[in-house]
Amino acid sequence: MTVEYRDPKDLKESEYSRKLFPKLEGKQYELLLKDIKKNGIETPLSITKDNVVLRGNERLRCALELGLDTVPVTIFGSDNEINQKIHIVIDNVARKSVDFETKFKCFQELKNLYGLKRGEAGRGGKEGVEKRRSEERYLEEMSEQELNEALKQIDEDKFDNLWKSLSFEERRETLKEEREYLEVEEEETVMTEEEIAKETGISKDTFERGLVIQKSKELPETIKKAVFKGELPVRPVVELLEKSKETRKEVIKRLEEQLEEKEGGKVQVASIIREVEEEPSQSTCGIPPTPPIEEGESREFIVENATFPKCCPSCPFYENCSKKR
Helix, strand or coil: CCEEEHHHHHHCCHHHHHHHHHCCHHHHHHHHHHHHHCCCCCCCCCECCCCCEEEEECCCCCCCHCCCCCCEEEECCCHHHHHHHHHHHHHHHCCCCCCHHHHHHHHHHHHHHHHHCCCCCCCCCHHHHHHHHHHHHHHHHHCHHHHHHHHHCCCCCHHHCHHHHCHHHHHHHHHHHHHHHHCCCHCCCCCCCCHHHHHCCCCCHHHHHHHHHHHHCCCCCCHHHHHHCCCCCCCHHHHHHHHHHHHHHCCCCCCCCHHHHHHHCCCHHHHHHHHHHHHHCCCCCCCCCCCCCCCCCCCEEECCCCCCCCCCCCCCCHHHHHHCC
């Protein structure tokens, strides 16, 4: 793409991007600011024809703070709003510092943008995938005139000044590289869940588990937030939801305690579940139950001078207890 230079004061941040992704803060922002002050902006911002920044909001912030006169930009070749949003999401999720919460949001957003439903390949389902494959075959078979027209659609000035002088095969390769900038209609946009997983860095299964955690009424907000911040692993927390009410309650209590005390790193949820399950059970009223009844043996629960509270009916040993009220 052709690199141009614009006054950063003429550019504006994408509201969609800011809604999805928070601003860099603290050390991360300071390091970026320091690097741009020393080396300038090396990677051009991607903007629309209306000067909305699709990629590079943080670089724009730095440029404005440092008082730079110009910043390098490239013009995104599609006016299609969905394509612009996809461009924003994929760029943000590509950052090295992205946490699970951001990856999860990106996966969810790409599913929405592509109109995916469970089990479908994308907008148009299997037919959509076949249509894309057909278009790829057409790209290989198109005539020189068709190839030139496609390149002109992308950037007519660049075609006249640069691409026209390339060989036929070089022009074909250029078109392949520039295809993402072609203006396409919304219904032609196709991406499988496997491709979304590759872009976002989380598997479809992990995303589905994230949805379970997000919608769960059994988990407190403290645990949910810890999962999406990357402080708790996803799979064991989902497995916790399959445990008994008593086990869940005790594990959640210990998790919250460890989250308050920990100094970095993930809390070992699976280990805590095992610890709780291996501990001897206690009755609700605090009176220890008798040893388990062996097969074919009959035994009553006898506790001398016991005073049973009103919580007795909720005790897990209530049905077999000879002292129940």
